[in-house]
Amino acid sequence: MASQRSTTTDHDEIRAWVEKHDGRPAAVKYTATGDDPGVLRIGFPGGMGPDVIEQITWDQWFGKFEDEGLAFCYPRRQGEEDSTSFRLVER
Template structure:
């Protein structure tokens, strides 16, 4: 198993996502009344949820929610076999 890393650095998170063709997203139906993202995720193209299930949001809105929810980004750079990993999880900073 490959090691995981936790960060709150916006540039690191954005670079990790962009290297994997991932965009900030929220599951449809979880948005706040003011239109801001509800549950946060990344839409890694070619993996995971159907595009109909996710709504893409801009990075500013994503990071605003990330900070207000006091989250950290747990991720892997590589799988155990050396391939690029798309594993990530949003966790509490506490």
């Protein structure tokens, strides 16, 4: 079946999709400065390990998400399991 993508800035929608896929808010290690958590990522089981990313809070993640004016682009597939391939894009 054809893959469809959705783009959203809704925090509840993003969090629900990430948690449905066992993901957690994260940032690339050693990119944080002061209150800035650094380069945003989502940590999924079997994905980048703790030597590359570190878990952060949803408040930190969404704070940076809003500061950078980002949107969350994720796949929606009908009739098969969703992929965890997402992108953070400019609004």
